[in-house]
Amino acid sequence: MSKREDIKKTYKLYIGGKFPRTESGRYIKWTDPKTATTVNICRGSRKDFRNAVVAAREALCGWSSKTAYNRSQILYRIGEMLEGRRSQFMDELVVQGSTKKVAEKEIDQSIDRLIYYAGWADKYQQIFSRVNPVALPYFNFSYPEPMGVVSAVAPNDSSLIGLVSIIAPIIAGGNTVVVLASEENPLCSITFAEVLHTSDIPGGVVNILTGHRSELVEQFSSHMDVNAIVYCGNKPEEIKLIQENAALNVKRPVVYSDENWFDKNTQDPYRILNTLETKTTWHPIGV
Amino acid sequence: MKKDWSYSPAPESADHIQINKKNDLFIDGKFIPSKKGNYFETINPANEEKLADVAEADQSDVDKAVKAARTAYDKVWSKMDPAERGKYIYRIARLIQERAREFSIIETMDGGKPIRESRDIDIPLVSAHFFYYAGWADKLEYAFPGKKAVPVGVAAQIIPWNFPLLMAAWKIAPALATGNTVILKPAETTPLTAMKLAEIIQEADLPPGVVNIINGDGKTGQAMVDHLDVNKIAFTGSTDVGKMIMKSVAGTGKKYTLELGGKAANIIFEDAAIDQAVEGIVNGIFFNQGHVCCAGSRLFVQESVAETVISKLKDRMETLIVGDPLDKNTDIGAINSKMQLDKIKMYVDIGQKEGGSIHQSSCSLPEKGYWHAPTIFSDVSQSHRIVQEEIFGPVLAIQTFRTVDEVITKANNTPYGLSGGVWTDKGAKIFQVSKAIRSGVLWANTFNKFDPTSPFGGYKESGIGREGGLEGLMPYVSLV
Secondary structure, three states, X not given: OOOOOOOOOOEOOEEOOEOOXXXXXXXXXXXXXXXXXXXXXXXXXXXXXXXXXHHHHHHHHHHHHOOHHHHXXXXXXXXXHHHHOHHHHHHHHHHOOOOHHHHHHHHHHHHHHHHHHHHHOOOHHHHHOEEOOOOOOEEEEEEEXXXXXXXXXXXXXXXXXXHHHHHHHHHHOXXXXXXXOOOOOOHHHHHXXXXXXXXXXXXXOEEEEOOOHHHHXXXXXXOOOOOEEEEEOOOHHHHHHHHHHHOOOOOEEEEEOOOOOOOHHHOOHHHHHOOEEEEEEEEEOOO | OOOOOOOOOOEOOOOOOOOOXXXXXXXXXXXXXXXXXXXEEEEEOOOOEEEEEEEOOOHHHHHHHHHHHHHHHHHOHHHOOHHHHHHHHHHHHHHHHHOHHHHHHHXXXXXXXXXXXXXXXXXXXXXXXXXXXXXXXXXXXXXXXXXXXXXXXXXXXXXXXXXXXXXXXXXXXXXXXXXXEEEEEOOOOOOHHHHHHHHHHHXXXXXXXXXXXXXXXXXXXXXXXXXOOOOEEEEXXXXXXHHHHHHXXXXXXXXXXXXXXXXXXXXXXXXXXXXXXXXXXXXXXXXXXXXXXXXXXXXXXXXXXXXXXXXXXXXXXXXXXXXXXXXXXXXXXOOOOHHHHHHHHHHHXXXXXXXXXXXXXXXXXXXXXXXXXXXXXXXXXXOOHHHHOOOOOOEEEEEEEOOHHHHHXXXXXXXXXXXXXXXXXXXXXXXXXXXXXXXXXXXXXXXXXXXXXXXXXXXXXXXXXXXXXXXXXXXXEEEO
């Protein structure tokens, strides 16, 4: 009897709720040093990014106008779906160099973090909004709103927990996001896209690209229809580039450096606040 | 016989105020000349007469000021009990109240705004701002649940000429309350009230170096932004300069807040209280001569009431008194500078060349000084330059609309997002439209209202960060 051959997964991008290949047709050969398995990862292009921003912009109105309760339930379901796929992620994390013990911890933390932010999705508004006691006969209240379309450069040194830690607070706040996956450990990002795809999250709310950071950080930071950029990393030249490019349309740069994503201090509602804008409304009181 | 309804002159008497003819740099608690000894003039834009000489700070003066601020931060201010810090800020608030009229008159003379505005709006808001933030100094552990707020250190603050003393208050008060020390640079056309504030700061016995006030133009500002020992930059001014600052500090780790330009949509629905709405339009664009970042410079009026609204607006424009800012009857004062007047005239010219229909009030303008009549343009659309670009003067661009969706789309069709106005008597419509407008401030059935407890700031290219309220503490702390 001959040995059964596996059907190996093609790793594509996740844009607008679909799994297209990169429009550039280019690839990166990712190799597992231990087993010498190779995977062809899509080498995302500027055009892929621009398409993803279009998808994210289209999805924004629907996502931000869902009730907070609905967003909360969807985040919870992402956790449910991830829980169901533990073994798939375990295999991928091990292939990318993790030990079984650490991989188990990473999957646990990722699921728990999703549940954590699911719980915040309909509560952060109460922590971060105010009725202001103005010295005039007006009712005045401040309320946090999503910034809009956010581009995010996920941590390079993490395949799953870093990715989840970035995506969850951004979308909990009602934003849509285009994520650049870790270049060193890209596999879990695409499998996570499959998790997203079965979670009732509308297409375009989360878009995931793989590719070279050196090529794509420029695009992620300079696009004129992106409202904020979240960067994870500590490369000074990358941080400088992002903050410079952010000036083009005054997009809000958020930088997370030297984070230990396994630590609970990397989850809190202020991470949601970092991609929110405060709007203050006045109305006269009087007949 | 036609009755003459014109008002008699009602000049505010200015004989009790003291303007220093020579204003040095306020560094480390003392007034000292600049290193190079250069001075520039500040004039009264209502009559082009010189008011005073002001010392010009260069890079070495900036360095001196930063050193003073850093020493004060390390040795005194950060070590002080927060409640005691609060007491100093309360003192400043009360001293300003005691000298309020003097401040108002100097503000009007230096900047051109009517005495009614500086007396009734600017100066009262200044002392209120210090008073509000003084109280936060020892209560920060309640402001950010789960986090401790620590000061950032030394803040470099650059402010504009349209609300000189108020912008100084907006910058200094929250910075001090959260334990930081500051270097503030007023705009080069309006330094005098900040210099008076320096006197108050001495009177309040604030420890030397906690607040430093230096003068100069863009070059001085750039030196402050680039200084290596500054932890945070706060800037209010044009979007173009804001973008330059963002680029300058990229990669330096400096925090910043930016309050930039705007081109707010003021939206009148057919079911609005029309007379109040017309007052709101006038307030929105002619208050402070339109030198307001959040001015309602784009009017959107629903087609069914457009003719009525515009006709009433024209009638109301005729009653607006443009004249001596020190006269208590004056509604619209002088344009702040020749440069700004030229810019406004350029845009009015562009508007006509673009095909807009211009209407101006028939008021006479004084001979000397910088003046512009209230101006409105009809028959313009979103793609016209005078509709997209910030003019910063008493010039209104008027469009009509039919549906809610249409006006929301057009209102948001701008790179700016500072403020907006909605006029309708229907509550559900207010909430729908105010939610849909992408701006940091939304005035419903009112316009141009400010308060120290109310966060102010822009979406998109109108800036980053908020000033006022609890949110106004955030730019000056790190949360750990």
